[in-house]
Amino acid sequence: GENVEQHPSTLSVQEGDSAVIKCTYSDSASNYFPWYKQELGKRPQLIIDIRSNVGEKKDQRIAVTLNKTAKHFSLHITETQPEDSAVYFCAAIRYLNFNKFYFGSGTKLNVKP
Amino acid sequence: DSGVTQTPKHLITATGQRVTLRCSPRSGDLSVYWYQQSLDQGLQFLIQYYNGEERAKGNILERFSAQQFPDLHSELNLSSLELGDSALYFCASSVSESSYEQYFGPGTRLTVT
Numbered sequence: 544g545e546n547v548e549q550h551p552s553t554l555s556v557q558e559g560d561s562a563v564i565k566c567t568y569s570d571s572a573s574n575y576f577p578w579y580k581q582e583l584g585k586r587p588q589l590i591i592d593i594r595s596n597v598g599e600k601k602d603q604r605i606a607v608t609l610n611k612t613a614k615h616f617s618l619h620i621t622e623t624q625p626e627d628s629a630v631y632f633c634a635a636i637r638y639l640n641f642n643k644f645y646f647g648s649g650t651k652l653n654v655k656p
Numbered sequence: 657d658s659g660v661t662q663t664p665k666h667l668i669t670a671t672g673q674r675v676t677l678r679c680s681p682r683s684g685d686l687s688v689y690w691y692q693q694s695l696d697q698g699l700q701f702l703i704q705y706y707n708g709e710e711r712a713k714g715n716i717l718e719r720f721s722a723q724q725f726p727d728l729h730s731e732l733n734l735s736s737l738e739l740g741d742s743a744l745y746f747c748a749s750s751v752s753e754s755s756y757e758q759y760f761g762p763g764t765r766l767t768v769t
Contacts, residue, residue, distance in 0.1 A: 575756045586658065586746060586760040587699065594756070632698060638756070644689070644701035644714060 549647025
């Protein structure tokens with residue numbers, strides 16, 4: 544089955560610095576790659592996503608890049624702020640006749656003021 | 657607020673018991689997904705329903721079952737509960753079975769004692 548590996552498991556940055564979280568996947572048929580932000584005790588919230596026909600997508604301070612050949616994708620947060628502190632999950636999803644959902648193990652991001 | 661509702665918020669029960677978790681999707685969403693999130697763990701996909709029919713199955717135990725009703729709300733039934741079933745259970749919904757965007761509910765925290 545699919546295996547989504549996410550690194551690092553924890554990341555601490557200074558406010559204003561950039562943060563990068565990386566994920567690799569094994570199922571080459573995966574075609575949708577969302578990123579979720581989960582604050583402590585709250586629900587996961589979709590923050591950005593990318594489809595397999597696109598290499599990069601940006602939304603203000605957040606960007607996601609996808610390298611289909613290498614089967615890895617990354618989340619980039621620039622100008623980090625304390626409110627960015629949360630756990631971030633990546634996922635690789637294969638939409639065929641039967642949908643397959645695989646999530647990374649999460650990255651705990653701490654932005655120090 | 658994603659528009660997805662889940663009840664109850666918290667549930668405490670004993671080993672061996674059976675519980676039912678309820679989810680109401682966003683208005684207009686036909687697809688419902690269930691996830692389990694154990695303490696300090698990532699999200700494990702359990703099962704997906706679309707318009708009342710099961711569409712995909714993940715790591716769902718045989719002791720667990722789910723259904724989606726004609727009004728599109730869904731229930732996740734957990735039986736013969738074990739200590740290890742203690743977790744946050746999230747439901748998410750999307751417009752269609754192949755929609756890429758899922759919106760998560762607030763979750764039900766289950767504690768098995």
